């Protein structure tokens with residue numbers, strides 16, 4: 001039977017400023033601190049009644065049973081007949097899954113030690129090829145934390161457009177480069193083609209044993225061996241770790257190389273702290289659950305079709321694109337877990353950008369446009385730069401002022417200059433940005449996505465929607481696909 005959303009749909013639409021005026025304790029009720037992260041949902045329309053209504057929905061949808069099943073390593077990805085074990089990578093799954101993950105981490109660490117000891121020759125550059133979950137997570141980690149480490153130069157190339165690789169070829173020395181091929185399936189066309197082109201570049205650049213400079217990160221080691229990678233340089237991960245949840249596994253290898261093992265271990269520990277919070281805390285005090293309740297309220301009741309995240313920290317500039325895959329590939333579904341059509345909107349479109357840049361580009365629509373867009377600000381108290389303090393002060397004050405302006409609005413007799421206000425935002429404020437807090441932040445987003453999926457009654461862990469286009473491109477490449485008139489014309493124009 002479809003879940004009953006009536007109580008949620010009938011919640012009164014009280015203005016944000018009135019909610020604050022009516023409750024002096026609102027900030028305390030709708031903010032919390034966990035793992036070095038401060039969350040503030042007080043500028044959303046969440047109320048105690050709304051939380052209670054979502055708790056009732058969570059009960060009806062057996063969120064606690066499903067959360068237990070996730071941590072117990074049960075088969076919750078039913079459409080693919082798999083368990084979902086990214087939490088085990090952080091030491092929080094069942095004993096057997098955790099032991100397996102730890103053994104694979106030990107293998108990864110040993111290879112990192114060997115590379116640091118120059119067992120593969122002197123390596124300065126890491127060229128990681130992968131796409132989707134095999135690129136977005138590691139790229140976020142390296143960009144946020146690894147660039148300053150001075151250990152290795154890491155480039156992560158996902159696009160099959162050769163221009164992306166050529167940009168890296170122009171700055172890397174082929175004789176000092178390690179090729180890392182990241183692909184869960186080890187069949188993804190873009191990644192395999194990129195890997196071949198890197199091998200060719202290395203060979204032309206004077207590397208004699210090019211295969212001796214290749215590491216594979218995959219859940220299908222046999223395919224990597226078949227491709228030519230030496231077994232000792234294959235870092236497997238479990239099939240039950242989904243692509244977009246895989247940065248904790250060997251897919252995080254370039255980040256572990258760039259940061260060093262201790263930081264990678266801190267990343268896992270930060271995520272584990274968030275796991276424990278998610279697992280043990282009542283929903284009314286549970287960060288991923290409260291965030292998901294607000295997300296669902298806006299998507300389902302206020303009909304918001306999008307949700308935007310703005311990183312007010314240059315180091316987190318890749319966060320919005322990472323979140324796009326996590327949230328849209330997980331919860332952009334049209335059927336329920338029972339295979340019935342989903343009769344409600346699925347996940348909203350995730351988008352965003354970097355503050356303050358975005359203020360001068362898209363914030364016009366957020367303040368005055370006809371779309372209601374719930375906004376999330378992510379900022380860090382400790383600056384990531386060493387310039388005058390004024391830079392960081394301006395950055396943070398801008399983030400805070402935007403949230404205040406969205407909520408308060410401003411009247412003006414001239415309607416073009418008026419701001420309606422009552423536009424929701426939430427803020428995540430990190431004490432500092434390091435491996436531990438970033439791990440906690442990413443795990444928070446994963447669990448938030450999970451809660452939304454459970455409350456919508458969908459499977460957040462499959463991604464069949466990406467297959468059709470891939471298949472048709474493959475068939476077109478083999479010349480075996482009959483296309484419509486328009487597509488046939490485009491192919492003819494491009495290739496004759």
Ligand SMILES: O=P(O)(O)OC[C@H]1O[C@](O)(CO)[C@@H](O)[C@@H]1O
Pocket residue numbers: 131132133134182183184185186187188191243244329463466
């Ligand atoms: O790691 P692989 O198998 O190359 O897949 C890459 C990405 O492709 C997808 O399957 C989507 O096309 C993602 O889910 C995955 O992260």
